[in-house]
Amino acid sequence: MPILPPSASAAPCEVRNQPPDRGDVDLWTSDPALREAVARAGAPAAPLAVYGREMGRAEMRAAGRAANRNAPELVPRDSAGQTLDEVRFDPGWHCLMRTSIGAGYAALPWEGGPAGHAAHAAMVYMAAQIEPGHCCPLTMTYAAHPALAASDALAAAWQPLLASRRYDPAPRPLAEKQGATLGMALTETQGGSDLRATATRAEPDGEAWRLTGHKWFCSAPMSDGFLTLARAPGGLTCFLVPRWLPGEGNAIRLLRLKDKLGNRSNASAEIEYDRALAWQLGxxxxxxxxxxxxxxHTRLDTALAPAGLMRAALSEAHHWVAHRTAFQKRLIDQPLMRAVLADLALDVEGAVALGLRVAAAVDRARDGETEAALARIAVALAKFQTNKQAPPMIAEAMEVLGGNGYIEDCPLPLLYREAPLNGIWEGSANVICLDILRTLAREPLAAEALAAELHAAAGADRLYDAELRAHAARWPGLPNEAEARWYAEQTALLLTASVLLRGAPDAVAEAFIATRLGARRGRAAGAFGRRESGALLDRLGPSTEA
Incomplete structure (x- = not known):
């Protein structure tokens, strides 16, 4: 049968009732909750405005999608058979790394400017909205500075390059680099979160050490060095392992890259140390x-990154309902849809407010013991709470888009795959809850700082005051271990409400308290019985046709 050409009169199908492409989205100006939280933290707005505008460009979203579609590749040997053990990335990855490093993602807290940790936290939140995978190596690079302070020599060699705003991915020794990144290799098969079960051995070799052992997870194996744990003759010790030595690679074998659910743009590896050269740290x-x-410090980022994922999912859902009609009405005008979006918006408002308050405490830690103690306990509470909110919240946003939200052309599948990661990384929920109990038991000042932060909002809202009294009555002391999650959740919600009461618009704080503290409501998003949602939805941006 002959194949006939299409009719000359055939016209393409008309596409109707589909939202327009989002184009460039300014992540800073479109987000009043972020701007307000940054102002409360005292961080400089100018670099964040520049970063938010740059990261929100359509080209950056395209780079992120390419970096996730074209996953990193392990190249064990070159064409001549020489050992390489390199990880190669899509050009989109390098574009993202260059942009974030150049903006000061890893450098701002260590450059001496005001509220550097809060500015960094805001960048984590915005970067996660576009491509969360590249946050991993940058977060560890940022967080390594305090650990490196345990050695004057290592700090002098490494800290300036870790704080450089030059992205230099070349596989060269540190002395030949313009900028550096640092990863971590801690987890072993037999221990997991129990680092005291570490079996990697460390043997002295003059002023250096030689490490031998197997690490089940090495985060960012393309980094210029790794912080790791090994068992020295005197006990479990921290070491810095350089990736490259003069003229050769260090004795680190990359066995395979992990095939992960999400975070696919970033490489995670299983590695072996075979008498790898290392330097003692501490x-x-x-x-x-x-x-x-x-x-x-990495836990601060694992509290802010899921907030960014939630904001990105909420933005996609809001854009969809503002430009889509069903049953002769725009979705944004339908009461049930407004209730769902307003409920989701409260999760984001709370996560941003709490995360930036924790970052501000990290910044102010040098000014007094109270803020330092608050930072230690509040970062664990924020990490626990935000990561429990992210997966179901992003699933709800995906459902708003229906079938389109489930298709890889849409950003929501990437966000959904990423959602569980930060809850696992740097301590899963049970580990975090036990850390909360230990901190409160061992550090009376942490308990005092937390109580002061909760009572700072007393008198502003009757329901908040009632829930604060109920919390104290339920747990006059520390809870037993079996109640640790319940305690962590309720404490984190109260802490979030306290922050919102003291800084967020009244409509946000009142709605959060009414629906999150002691309220009779359903478990599903939108099942919270509030009819007035306009003030919350207005903060998401224009809801009119473009």
């Missing part, structure tokens, strides 16, 4: 204490 036997100075 005292012998004090490895966990040393590495925790880094973990404290």
């Amino acid at each position: 005292e012998i036997g004090d490895g966990i204490r040393t590495i925790l100075t880094m973990v404290h």
Whole structure:
């Protein structure tokens, strides 16, 4: 049968009732919750405005999509058979890394300017909206500075390059670099979160050490070095392992790249140390204490990144309902849809407010012990709460778009795959909750700082005051371990409400308290019985046809 050409009169199908392409989206000016939280934290707005405008360009979203579609590739050897053990990335990855490093993502907190940690936290939140995978190496690079302070020599060699705004991905020794990144290799098969079960061995070699062992997860294996734990003759110790040595690679074998659910633009590897050269960081036997100075800062980022994922999902849902009609009405005008979006918006408002308050406490830690103690306990509460909110919230946003939200052409599948990651990284929920109990038990000042922060909003709202009293009555002391999640959730919600009461618009704070604290409501998004949602939806941007 002959194949006939199409009719000359055939016209393409008319596409109707579909939202226009979003184009460039200014992540800073379109987000009043972020701007207000940054102002409360005292961070400079100018660099964040520039970063938000640059990261929101359509070209950056395209770079992120390309970096996720074309996953990193492990190249063990070159064409001549020489060992390489390199990880190669899509050009979109390098574009994102260059932009974020150049903006000061990893550098701002260490450059001496005001509220650098809060500015960094705002960048994490915005970067996660566009492409969260590249946040991983930058977060560890940012967080490594306190751990490196345990060695004057290593700090002098590494910190200036980690704080450089030059992106230099070349596989060269540190002395030949214009900028550097640092990763982590902690997890082993037999231990997981129990770092005291580390079996990697460290043997002295003059002023250096030689490490031998297997690491089940190495985050960002393309980094210029790794912080790691190994068992020295005097106990578990922290080490810095350079990736490249003069004229050769270090004795680190990349066995395979992990095939992950999400975070696909970023490489994670299983590695072996085969007498790899390493430098001692901190005292012998004090490895966990040393590495925790880094973990404290990475946990800040694991609280802000899911907030960014939620904001991105909410923005997609809002854009859809503002330009889509069903049953002769725009979706944004239908009461049930407005209730769903307003409920989701409250999760984002709370996560941003709490995350930036924690970042401000990190900035102010040098000014007094109270803020330092608050930072230690509040970062764990924020990490727990935001990561429990993110997966169901993003699923709801996906459902708003229907079938289109489930298709890879839309950003929501990427956000959904990414949503569980930060809840697992740097301590899963049970680990975090146990850390909260330990901190409160061992550090009376942390308990005092938390109580002061909760009571700072007393008197502003009767329901808040009632819930604060109920919380104290339910847990006059620390809860038993089986109630640790319940305690962490309720405390985090109260802390969020306190922050909102003292800084957010009344409509936001009142709605959060009415629907999150002691309210009789359903478990599903939108099942919260509030009819007036306009003030919340107006903060998401224009709801009229373009």
